[in-house]
Amino acid sequence: MKSSIIFYSARKTSLCEKALRKCLPELGLNLSSAVFATKRPALGEALTQAFADADVVFTVGGLEFEDDRSIRDIISQAAADSGPSLCRRLKNEGGCDGFLIRAGGQLLVMLPDEPEQISAVMGGTLADYIKSM
Numbered sequence: 001m002k003s004s005i006i007f008y009s010a011r012k013t014s015l016c017e018k019a020l021r022k023c024l025p026e027l028g029l030n031l032s033s034a035v036f037a038t039k040r041p042a043l044g045e046a047l048t049q050a051f052a053d054a055d056v057v058f059t060v061g062g063l064e065f066e067d068d069r070s071i072r073d074i075i076s077q078a079a080a081d082s083g084p085s086l087c088r089r090l091k092n093e094g095g096c097d098g099f100l101i102r103a104g105g106q107l108l109v110m111l112p113d114e115p116e117q118i119s120a121v122m123g124g125t126l127a128d129y130i131k132s133m
Contacts, residue, residue, distance in 0.1 A: 001028060001029050001030070001054075001055040001056060001133065002029070002030055002031075002032045002053060002054040002055055002056075003024060003029040003030065003031055003032065003054050003055065003056040003057065003058065004031070004032055004033045004034070004035070004050035004053065004054040004056075004057045004058070005017060005020060005031065005033070005034040005035070005057075005058045005059075005060060006034075006035055006036075006037055006043065006046045006047065006050060006057065006058070006059045006060070007034070007035070007036045007037070007059075007060050007061055008037050008038075008043050008046075008059050008060065008061045008062040008071055009037075009038050009061050009062050009065070009069060010036075010060045010061030010062075010113045011061070011113055012113060012114065012115060013036070013060070015115040016060045016061075016111075016113060016114070016115050016118055017034060017060075018115065019115035019116075019118045019119050020058060020060070020111070020118055020122070022119075023118075023119065023122040023123075023127070026127065027122075027127055027130045027131055028130075028131060029056055029130070032053055032054055033049075033050065033053065033054070035049075035050070039069075040068070040069070040074055043059075043062075043071070043074060044074075047059075047108075051106055054106075055105060055106055055107065055133070056106070056107045056109065056130065056133075057106070057107070057108050057109070058109045058110075058111055059071060059108070059109070059110045059111065060111050060112075060113055060118070061112075061113040062074075062110075062113075063096050063097075063098070063099075063110060063111075063112050063113070064096060064112075064113070071110055072099070072110075075099070075101065075108065075110065079101055079103075082103050083103070084101045084102055084103040085102050085103060085104070086100065086101065086102035087099070087100070087101050087102075088100045088101075090109075090121045090126055092112065092117055092120050092121050093120070095112060095114060095116070095117035095120065096112035096113075096114070096117060097112075097121075098110055098111045098112060098117075098121040098126075100126065100129070105133075107130070107133070109126070
């Protein structure tokens with residue numbers, strides 16, 4: 001399956017990309033693109049492009065924001081309109097939680113902006129879920 005990464009106002013992009021790339025082969029995912037977005041409109045465009053090409057899209061960053069840049073708020077507004085079949089919080093003990101949204105045969109996985117936290121979120125039930133797709 002194809003996957004894409006969108007770094008949204010992420011700070012540790014190279015380290016986060018390295019941590020995520022390490023997990024992808026175990027999940028049967030090939031990375032088709034990695035892009036950057038710093039503002040809401042750019043995030044929307046990047047998501048549209050990524051989902052046109054990939055089954056699984058990862059976003060890195062934006063989960064810690066509490067203002068209009070909050071990826072949780074941006075995605076929740078879009079998800080309300082699309083009626084996703086699955087929305088889950090990905091618990092991360094001692095760190096920022098991630099989120100999983102499934103609509104049709106595509107997944108959006110929102111990850112924190114810390115390499116160690118990415119590795120923690122990507123393991124366990126999320127890995128099993130992606131492998132079962």
